[in-house]
Amino acid sequence: MNLLEMKNIRKSFDGVEVLKDISLSVDEGEVIAIIGPSGSGKSTLLRCAVFLETIDGGSISYIGDEAAAEYNGAVRYASAETLHRVRGYFGLVFQNFNLFPHYSVIKNLTDAPIKVQKRPRDEVFEKARALLKRMGLEGRENAYPHQLSGGQQQRVAIARALALEPRILFFDEPTSALDPELTSEVLKVIRQLAEEKMTMVIVTHEMEFARMVADRVIFMDGGVIVEQGDPDQIIKDPRHARTKAFLNKLDGGLG
Amino acid sequence: MSLQTMISTLSSGMLKSILVYVCTLVGALPLGLFVAFGRMSRIKPVQLIIKFYISVMRGTPLMLQLMVVFFGPFFLFGIRTGSSYRFAAVIIGFVLNYAAYFAEIYRGGIESISRGQYEAAQVLGYSKAHTFVYIILPQVVKRILPAVTNEMITLVKDTSLAFAISYAEMFTMAKQIASSHSTLMPFVVAGIFYYIFNFIVAFLMERCEKRLSYYR
Numbered sequence A: 001m002n003l004l005e006m007k008n009i010r011k012s013f014d015g016v017e018v019l020k021d022i023s024l025s026v027d028e029g030e031v032i033a034i035i036g037p038s039g040s041g042k043s044t045l046l047r048c049a050v051f052l053e054t055i056d057g058g059s060i061s062y063i064g065d066e067a068a069a070e071y072n073g074a075v076r077y078a079s080a081e082t083l084h085r086v087r088g089y090f091g092l093v094f095q096n097f098n099l100f101p102h103y104s105v106i107k108n109l110t111d112a113p114i115k116v117q118k119r120p121r122d123e124v125f126e127k128a129r130a131l132l133k134r135m136g137l138e139g140r141e142n143a144y145p146h147q148l149s150g151g152q153q154q155r156v157a158i159a160r161a162l163a164l165e166p167r168i169l170f171f172d173e174p175t176s177a178l179d180p181e182l183t184s185e186v187l188k189v190i191r192q193l194a195e196e197k198m199t200m201v202i203v204t205h206e207m208e209f210a211r212m213v214a215d216r217v218i219f220m221d222g223g224v225i226v227e228q229g230d231p232d233q234i235i236k237d238p239r240h241a242r243t244k245a246f247l248n249k250l251d252g253g254l255g
Numbered sequence B: 001m002s003l004q005t006m007i008s009t010l011s012s013g014m015l016k017s018i019l020v021y022v023c024t025l026v027g028a029l030p031l032g033l034f035v036a037f038g039r040m041s042r043i044k045p046v047q048l049i050i051k052f053y054i055s056v057m058r059g060t061p062l063m064l065q066l067m068v069v070f071f072g073p074f075f076l077f078g079i080r081t082g083s084s085y086r087f088a089a090v091i092i093g094f095v096l097n098y099a100a101y102f103a104e105i106y107r108g109g110i111e112s113i114s115r116g117q118y119e120a121a122q123v124l125g126y127s128k129a130h131t132f133v134y135i136i137l138p139q140v141v142k143r144i145l146p147a148v149t150n151e152m153i154t155l156v157k158d159t160s161l162a163f164a165i166s167y168a169e170m171f172t173m174a175k176q177i178a179s180s181h182s183t184l185m186p187f188v189v190a191g192i193f194y195y196i197f198n199f200i201v202a203f204l205m206e207r208c209e210k211r212l213s214y215y216r
Ligand SMILES: Nc1ncnc2c1ncn2[C@@H]1O[C@H](COP(=O)(O)OP(=O)(O)O)[C@@H](O)[C@H]1O
Pocket: A013, A014, A018, A036, A037, A038, A039, A040, A041, A042, A043, A044, A045
């Protein structure tokens, strides 16, 4: 089943085109890794997908619900109600967590399900505690974000997104703000979600991780998808010179 | 004049000073938020008008502003203001002035909250109003508390400026007694009063800061 369909997305900032006719289709259960040099438009693509940026061209639909589409050359977004409903289909995990610092861990997880989705309190709390357990954060529910390590904060952020029961989860470089020791605990959690068949789109610089968890790897450069396909093929045996250059540089960079 | 009679004479002035203080805060703290919104408005004329208002309030003496508010209606429009207007003029003058200062503090606080907080809230599905009231504002309050405390301490001392339009608060009374009995004692009492008043304000604000120290 198709969860997300982004077609011919174009996006400019101050007259500079950052996304040049990009299409992305995500099926249920699929794990997609997006790689590419910094400035290639990866974050912008995710931000367009979750309506943090408005697109200048193309269309976006989730599970058949049209969120944005082009009419006579101009993009029209759906009504506020439709967009609100569609927001319930996805979650986003930020590079720098963006937890609410004045809310305890458990409140970070339960507040939106209760206030936004109006789900029953007891059920929400029960589910949130189960999520914390899965994230290895048992016993930390009354802590505040500043009392946690970066890795723990990012796992809380993942749990917060999951508490709303999204159909698809986006990650924008979830480990880039973390020390190497803390990176692995976050990647482990994401790998576990992949095993549970959670649909995910992950922007990452962790090539080994991408190769292991992704069903498909997309290489972006200069606002276009240069190539995409099987992780082993893209990462071990890329076709395009730009992909090769990027991967070589990354290898070099990592020593 | 015995110290006791002096203090009891001054005590009505103290009450009036406290009244001016409380009324000013009740008016200026919320009004400042609306002024801050105006200052950050995307509507250019609104932004410019508010910017001008703030610069006048901060750029001219408060004493002068009080006199304009009190005498202005008569000298500018020939309106005869009743005797009760004196108190109103004091409050209007103080509220307008302090709202401008609070507005700039609020604006600084609001602009210091990272975009990520708004973005996280938006993706989680919170409405704009809910995001501001429950997610942004509490963090703003924590950050601006020291600056607001500063203003609140200055206001205690500024209430004495109401003497400029002969409003019978603490300082005005002290001055009258001092000149009629040729003694400096009332000023000593006044000084002690302002000091204790500020001590209490500082103490209460410190308590507030402590209560918000559970997060960073
Ligand atoms: N809000 C913005 N305003 C102006 N330019 C932006 C904005 N966001 C991103 N850009 C530009 O768009 C390009 C792509 O950025 P981004 O999507 O963040 O790349 P990536 O995530 O792949 O590093 C960069 O050149 C960046 O400077």
